[in-house]
Amino acid sequence: MTGSAGAHGAPNRYGRTSRLELEAALGAGGRTVLARAYATQPFRVMKPFEDPRSPTFAQVIAMSSSAGLMEGDAQRLGVAVGAGAALSVRAQAFEKVHRMDGAGWAARATELAVAPGGRLRFLQQPVIPYAGSRFTGDTVVELADATAGVAYGEVIACGRAAAGERFAFSSFANRVLVTVAGEPAFADNLVLDPGAGDVAGLGMFEGFAHMGSLVVLAPDLSAERFEAARSALRALTDPDEGAVAWDDAPAGFFGARDLAARDLDARGFSAQGELAASFVPGGALIGGITHLGEVAGATGWAVRLLGDRAQDLQRALDLVAHLAGF
Numbered sequence: 001m002t003g004s005a006g007a008h009g010a011p012n013r014y015g016r017t018s019r020l021e022l023e024a025a026l027g028a029g030g031r032t033v034l035a036r037a038y039a040t041q042p043f044r045v046m047k048p049f050e051d052p053r054s055p056t057f058a059q060v061i062a063m064s065s066s067a068g069l070m071e072g073d074a075q076r077l078g079v080a081v082g083a084g085a086a087l088s089v090r091a092q093a094f095e096k097v098h099r100m101d102g103a104g105w106a107a108r109a110t111e112l113a114v115a116p117g118g119r120l121r122f123l124q125q126p127v128i129p130y131a132g133s134r135f136t137g138d139t140v141v142e143l144a145d146a147t148a149g150v151a152y153g154e155v156i157a158c159g160r161a162a163a164g165e166r167f168a169f170s171s172f173a174n175r176v177l178v179t180v181a182g183e184p185a186f187a188d189n190l191v192l193d194p195g196a197g198d199v200a201g202l203g204m205f206e207g208f209a210h211m212g213s214l215v216v217l218a219p220d221l222s223a224e225r226f227e228a229a230r231s232a233l234r235a236l237t238d239p240d241e242g243a244v245a246w247d248d249a250p251a252g253f254f255g256a257r258d259l260a261a262r263d264l265d266a267r268g269f270s271a272q273g274e275l276a277a278s279f280v281p282g283g284a285l286i287g288g289i290t291h292l293g294e295v296a297g298a299t300g301w302a303v304r305l306l307g308d309r310a311q312d313l314q315r316a317l318d319l320v321a322h323l324a325g326f
Contacts, residue, residue: 018043020062021078024087024118032058032085042066054326057088057121068096069106069135077110081118081148088121088326094310095125097133097169105134105171112141114148119218121326123317126155126210126310131168141178143185146297149218150178151326153303153317155310156190158200158209166209167194178215178300185295186215186302206286208306212313216324217292221299229301229323230289236316237285237305285312289320 020043027033037045042065048058062077069075081087097106114120120141129135141150156172159165171193178186192199205211285307292300303320307313 016040017074017076019076019078020045022060022062022087022089023080023082024058024085025082026084030084032056032087034058034060034087035082051088054086054088054121054322057086057119057326059088059090061090061092063092068098069108069133070098071100071102071104071106071134073106075106075108077108079110079112079120079122081114081120083115084117085115086119086121088123090123091125093125095127097127097129097135097172099130099132100134100170101132105136107135108137110137110139112139112150112152113144114142114150115144116147118144119149119326121151121321123151123153123214123314123321124155126157126314128157129159129169129172131159131165133169134171135169135173136171137174139174139176141176142182143178143180143217143298145181147219148180148298149216149220149326151214151216151218151321151324152176152178153212153214153321155210155212155313155317156192157310158205161209167192167200167205169194171195176213176215178217180217180296180298183296185217185298185300186292188213188215206306208286209308210306210310210313212287212303212305212307212310212317214303214317214320215292215300216302216321216326217295217298217300218324218326219298221301221324225323225325226289226291226301229320232319232323233287233289233303233305233316236319237287284308285316 019040021038023036024032025035034048039045044063046061046063048060051059079089112120112122141152143150158167159169174190176188199205285305287305290302292302305313305316
């Protein structure tokens with residue numbers, strides 16, 4: 001993507017592209033193992049572990065020794081999930097895109113590939129673009145066929161709102177493409193240029209500080225699951241619903257109660273404690289979920305939410321991913 005002279009207008013301070021490459025495979029006893037992990041500075045990878053909420057997924061946390069993305073930085077992330085394997089990848093902390101005094105920017109390319117029967121959960125930590133920063137990201141997700149699945153999510157901040165930096169960054173571009181058996185299934189091209197238009201207003205952030213997005217494609221996204229996810233999001237985004245506890249949930253809050261119990265209780269959510277907390281955000285959220293229909297036999301959903309707290313958006317996207325089986 002870059003060499004010693006950056007294609008993005010400034011030299012790459014590392015003199016090369018920083019890389020993180022992960023490969024997951026189905027091992028003995030049907031457990032997913034990390035078959036290959038390769039990282040160059042500033043990346044590191046923690047030893048995989050199991051999360052009781054998603055016991056079928058191997059969990060990996062990608063770490064970075066850098067304070068964030070600087071001018072001229074170039075990163076390339078690659079994740080491959082083998083046939084029948086299930087992998088969850090997260091970052092360790094919020095991603096900071098620092099001020100850039102020159103004409104360059106930071107760039108990241110992400111390539112995700114899932115083989116038949118494989119599943120990938122790739123929900124990243126929020127990105128905070130500082131004042132004067134410029135960032136471009138390209139993500140390509142390739143599902144081998146309709147039996148493969150992915151849940152890809154991200155949260156973007158308006159900047160360091162507490163420091164008075166709301167939409168003070170120079171530019172932020174983020175493109176996502178998901179294909180199934182080579183056929184385009186979902187595409188999103190987000191371009192934020194505060195100097196060229198009102199990104200804080202109607203149709204964009206609409207006065208909120210954070211934007212969260214999630215796309216899910218999988219072979220078993222039934223109509224029942226979709227209604228469960230839509231009902232849960234309605235309870236989060238509709239102020240008239242208020243705080244809804246599990247035992248007091250109205251009929252249809254999760255679509256079917258047996259679906260909620262089967263999918264959520266199996267992932268370690270308690271009935272009155274952690275589960276209820278996951279459903280009640282600390283501030284207002286708006287947005288919803290869209291059915292993408294079928295592409296090459298795979299069914300998809302897309303979620304877009306706006307809110308003032310990144311943690312609330314993360315909880316909501318996590319919830320939908322869990323209801324989708326990730």
